[in-house]
Amino acid sequence: MTDVIKEDQVLDCSGMLCPMPVVKTSKAMKEMQSGQVLKMVATDPGAPPDMEAWSRQTGNELLRSMTEGGKFIFYLKKK
Amino acid sequence: MSKSDPNAPKRLALIASKGTLDWAYPPFILASAAGAMGWEVGIFFTFYGLPLLKSDLHMQVSPLGNPAMPMKMPFGPEGFQNIVWPMPNILMANVPGFEAMATSLMKQTFKNKGVASIEELRDMCVDLDVRMIGCQMTMDVFGFKREEFIKECEVGGAAMFLEYAADADVQLFI
Numbered sequence: 274m275t276d277v278i279k280e281d282q283v284l285d286c287s288g289m290l291c292p293m294p295v296v297k298t299s300k301a302m303k304e305m306q307s308g309q310v311l312k313m314v315a316t317d318p319g320a321p322p323d324m325e326a327w328s329r330q331t332g333n334e335l336l337r338s339m340t341e342g343g344k345f346i347f348y349l350k351k352k
Numbered sequence: 353m354s355k356s357d358p359n360a361p362k363r364l365a366l367i368a369s370k371g372t373l374d375w376a377y378p379p380f381i382l383a384s385a386a387g388a389m390g391w392e393v394g395i396f397f398t399f400y401g402l403p404l405l406k407s408d409l410h411m412q413v414s415p416l417g418n419p420a421m422p423m424k425m426p427f428g429p430e431g432f433q434n435i436v437w438p439m440p441n442i443l444m445a446n447v448p449g450f451e452a453m454a455t456s457l458m459k460q461t462f463k464n465k466g467v468a469s470i471e472e473l474r475d476m477c478v479d480l481d482v483r484m485i486g487c488q489m490t491m492d493v494f495g496f497k498r499e500e501f502i503k504e505c506e507v508g509g510a511a512m513f514l515e516y517a518a519d520a521d522v523q524l525f526i
Contacts, residue, residue: 288466292385296476299388317466323385330362330389 278336278348280312287316294320295327302333305351313347320345363392365517367525368401373411373455376404378526380473387480396513398487405486405501412455416444426460478504485513
């Protein structure tokens with residue numbers, strides 16, 4: 274069992290293709306406080322590698338990346 | 353200034369040189385993705401890429417000039433949608449309205465698949481402070497006026513763009 278991560282905000286990017294999940298995530302994170310966690314849900318198969326790169330480039334930590342029922346779920350912590 | 357300051361954000365410099373609906377996507381997609389990663393982005397719109405900065409966009413796609421373009425229908429059952437329709441050049445070149453039809457099919461397909469429109473992507477680039485530079489020389493050659501373009505764009509020349517691109521980490525010609 275993995276620990277449950279408590280998110281402060283949820284962003285649903287289901288049905289969107291590149292670059293929308295990245296752009297929407299960036300926009301949502303700008304409104305958040307340092308240390309807060311965003312849960313982002315996407316269906317674009319390109320989202321996992323894109324979110325990893327986005328996390329490395331922006332310094333916002335990708336706490337967890339998982340697949341659940343055909344959806345990709347990301348937990349991102351604002352730096 | 354990327355080079356002089358080690359803490360400066362990364363910089364992307366793009367040249368957008370094509371104005372068809374399909375080729376309008378790469379510069380705006382890359383620019384908005386880079387902007388979302390906190391990079392500085394500048395796009396130089398030149399030649400056929402310049403009309404992408406117009407307030408009213410009228411892009412079309414040209415299947416005749418792109419033999420690898422799959423011609424698919426954006427409606428009907430999945431099996432029907434997956435058919436790649438053979439379109440001989442003699443047909444594409446001679447049927448009036450073929451490009452208009454292909455354009456509307458591509459727009460519908462992109463919408464169905466969840467791809468943002470060019471207008472939406474461009475608006476996002478504006479929000480992300482992407483520098484959009486329209487080529488002055490192209491404006492003069494094609495007889496365009498500054499008022500035809502979005503107010504958020506700048507107008508400049510080759511030297512202005514090259515100075516910006518010289519300090520960029522990634523430079524691409526599209």
